[in-house]
Amino acid sequence: xxxxxxxxxxxxxxxxxxxxxxxxxxxxxxxxxxxxxxxxxxxxxxxxxxxxxxxxxxxxxxxxxxxxxxxxxxxxxxxxxxxxxxxxxxxxxxxxxxxxxxxxxxxxxxxxxxxxxxxxxxxxxxxxxxxxxxxxxxxxxxxxxxxxxxxxxxxxxxxxxxxxxxxxxx
Amino acid sequence: xxxxxxxxxxxxxxxxxxxxxxxxxxxxxxxxxxxxxxxxxxxxxxxxxxxxxxxxxxxxxxxxxxxxxxxxxxxxxxxxxxxxxxxxxxxxxxxxxxxxxxxxxxxxxxxxxxxxxxxxxxxxxxxxxxxxxxxxxxxxxxxxxxxxxxxxxxxxxxxxxxxxxxxxxxxxxxxxxxxxxxxxxxxxxxxxxxxxxxxxxxxxxxxxxxxxxxxxxxxxxxxxxxxxxxxxxxxxxxxxxxxxxxxxxxxxxxxxxxxxxxxxxxxxxxxxxxxxxxxxxxxxxxxxxxxxxxxxxxxxxxxxxxxxxxxxxxxxxxxxxxxxxxxxxxxxxxxxxxxxxxxxxxxxxxxxxxxxxxxxxxxxxxxxxxxxxxxxxxxxxxxxxxxxxxxxxxxxxxxxxxxxxxxxxxxxxxxxxxx
Amino acid sequence: xxxxxxxxxxxxxxxxxxxxxxxxxxxxxxxxxxxxxxxxxxxxxxxxxxxxxxxxxxxxxxxxxxxxxxx
Numbered sequence: 071x072x073x074x075x076x077x078x079x080x081x082x083x084x085x086x087x088x089x090x091x092x093x094x095x096x097x098x099x100x101x102x103x104x105x106x107x108x109x110x111x112x113x114x115x116x117x118x119x120x121x122x123x124x125x126x127x128x129x130x131x132x133x134x135x136x137x138x139x140x141x142x143x144x145x146x147x148x149x150x151x152x153x154x155x156x157x158x159x160x161x162x163x164x165x166x167x168x169x170x171x172x173x174x175x176x177x178x179x180x181x182x183x184x185x186x187x188x189x190x191x192x193x194x195x196x197x198x199x200x201x202x203x204x205x206x207x208x209x210x211x212x213x214x215x216x217x218x219x220x221x222x223x224x225x226x227x228x229x230x231x232x233x234x235x236x237x238x239x240x
Numbered sequence: 241x242x243x244x245x246x247x248x249x250x251x252x253x254x255x256x257x258x259x260x261x262x263x264x265x266x267x268x269x270x271x272x273x274x275x276x277x278x279x280x281x282x283x284x285x286x287x288x289x290x291x292x293x294x295x296x297x298x299x300x301x302x303x304x305x306x307x308x309x310x311x312x313x314x315x316x317x318x319x320x321x322x323x324x325x326x327x328x329x330x331x332x333x334x335x336x337x338x339x340x341x342x343x344x345x346x347x348x349x350x351x352x353x354x355x356x357x358x359x360x361x362x363x364x365x366x367x368x369x370x371x372x373x374x375x376x377x378x379x380x381x382x383x384x385x386x387x388x389x390x391x392x393x394x395x396x397x398x399x400x401x402x403x404x405x406x407x408x409x410x411x412x413x414x415x416x417x418x419x420x421x422x423x424x425x426x427x428x429x430x431x432x433x434x435x436x437x438x439x440x441x442x443x444x445x446x447x448x449x450x451x452x453x454x455x456x457x458x459x460x461x462x463x464x465x466x467x468x469x470x471x472x473x474x475x476x477x478x479x480x481x482x483x484x485x486x487x488x489x490x491x492x493x494x495x496x497x498x499x500x501x502x503x504x505x506x507x508x509x510x511x512x513x514x515x516x517x518x519x520x521x522x523x524x525x526x527x528x529x530x531x532x533x534x535x536x537x538x539x540x541x542x543x544x545x546x547x548x549x550x551x552x553x554x555x556x557x558x559x560x561x562x563x564x565x566x567x568x569x570x571x572x573x574x575x576x577x578x579x580x581x582x583x584x585x586x587x588x589x590x591x592x593x594x595x596x597x598x599x600x601x602x603x604x605x606x607x608x609x610x611x612x613x614x615x616x617x618x619x620x621x622x623x624x625x626x627x628x629x630x631x632x633x634x635x636x637x638x639x640x641x642x643x644x645x646x647x648x649x650x651x652x653x654x655x656x657x658x659x
Numbered sequence: 660x661x662x663x664x665x666x667x668x669x670x671x672x673x674x675x676x677x678x679x680x681x682x683x684x685x686x687x688x689x690x691x692x693x694x695x696x697x698x699x700x701x702x703x704x705x706x707x708x709x710x711x712x713x714x715x716x717x718x719x720x721x722x723x724x725x726x727x728x729x730x
Binding site for chain 1: 445448449471524
């Protein structure tokens with residue numbers, strides 16, 4: 071097989087083997103340490119950054135949704151509170167009005183009662199007055215009449231009799 | 241979608257062409273061997289070696305041209321021009337020699353044939369070879385060329401042939417190499433390409449890492465946005481599915497594998513820029529496969545070793561006879577196939593492109609027929625463009641496959657079983 | 660002669676790998692047609708499987724290269 075003597079690539083040369091080992095080892099160590107590893111780390115870091123950014127955005131979106139829901143709940147609560155407060159205020163004012171009206175009515179009633187009793191008193195007083203006056207007038211008249219009538223004796227007698235009769239009757 | 245269907249087709253293409261290209265070369269060199277058997281017998285004929293020396297040109301030989309271009313020479317070719325590279329040669333007992341391959345005085349435009357010997361070394365087809373004979377002059381001397389006789393190479397100096405050692409390889413002479421008393425640590429074309437790619441990728445990733453630091457939390461921009469999809473692809477499609485939780489520990493290794501292999505694959509595709517075939521060289525793929533082997537096995541957990549050595553739930557006899565030996569073999573076969581797969585795919589791609597370009601010279605009868613060469617160009621250019629675009633795809637796929645298989649091996653090793 | 664036999668061995672290995680990868684491709688297409696949403700996983704696994712089959716073929720090819728040389 072003579073042609074193989076020319077086929078030099080099939081006969082590994084020691085020198086080339088030696089240099090291949092050295093250069094490849096240098097390449098592996100130098101480029102591996104100072105380039106491949108930093109590149110891989112940078113890529114990993116970037117991947118992590120992208121992943122965390124994506125996670126962050128998902129988280130933020132969730133948080134936003136949560137916040138929105140919270141806001142809505144708060145709003146609903148506030149609305150409810152407002153309507154409750156309104157209702158309460160209305161109730162309070164109604165109560166006040168009612169109370170006031172009640173009070174006024176009572177007062178009016180009281181005043182009316184007072185007035186009535188005053189009137190009654192006045193009336194009684196007036197009646198008493200009138201009675202007194204009438205009594206006085208009657209006494210006066212009676213005096214006059216008596217003075218007239220009792221000018222004679224008969225009549226005096228008659229009167230006395232009458233009176234005694236009356237007295238008996240009463 | 242596209243690449244997944246083309247992938248097997250391409251593979252078959254590659255293998256078929258590898259076959260087609262290597263096969264004729266067999267015949268070619270057999271002729272040499274015949275000459276050699278005739279010539280080597282006595283002194284008289286040894287002179288003939290030198291008479292024919294330097295006659296590498298002549299009939300165009302597509303196979304040897306292709307092999308020459310996918311090889312790992314000591315010169316760097318950009319376009320047709322050759323540039324010298326440093327040679328670092330170590331001989332046990334003799335010490336280290338460091339000099340520029342320019343000392344061999346090869347042609348600026350040529351095939352890297354040195355015209356001079358230096359310190360007992362010569363340059364042949366871009367490859368440094370050592371003269372065996374110690375009496376060969378050590379200083380820079382003019383040589384008459386290098387001749388090949390079968391598996392043996394000779395340098396001609398002063399009209400006499402001197403035998404050369406085979407190229408320094410790790411095969412121990414198994415695949416046609418010979419005695420190699422020296423180690424070639426030279427900064428060859430592939431080593432220089434590796435350094436260039438290493439520097440480029442380091443710059444790229446330091447820039448990208450810097451922009452991640454400076455533009456933290458911002459969208460990627462420029463180079464950063466170009467690299468990020470690839471980085472994330474390996475991280476999310478390879479590291480995470482196979483390694484699970486503990487992917488971060490092994491990620492730098494996987495990234496280094498992917499980008500270094502991809503960078504070298506693509507660097508080798510640049511036309512006229514050396515076309516260096518680093519990932520298509522067994523030495524390189526062996527080195528990275530060994531790294532994978534060690535990373536996998538040093539990180540193997542208890543469960544992994546238990547499954548390898550004594551698979552639970554299988555009868556003891558079957559375990560001892562079949563499962564355990566196969567599993568232990570598998571430990572080595574896994575990185576071995578990683579090594580071969582990358583090597584074969586990239587080499588096959590380069591050879592196919594080169595042999596398509598070689599069609600021009602075959603049709604043109606090595607420049608004798610202009611019409612034939614034009615026809616060859618018409619045929620070869622679309623085929624080459626098609627092949628190169630497929631090679632771009634293969635560059636990515638093979639880097640990806642190497643990485644994904646490594647990840648799956650590591651994943652199997654660090655997995656914690658819960659029975 | 661040995662080279663020719665090696666070439667035949669390589670060819671046989673490639674036939675096996677071709678059938679295997681063809682089956683993987685066909686089944687993957689079917690799977691994708693059935694479940695287009697799982698296209699990424701199917702593609703990655705398909706490439707992985709194809710690479711494994713290819714590995715077996717490559718071993719055969721390399722062995723067919725090496726054996727004649729070692730012999």
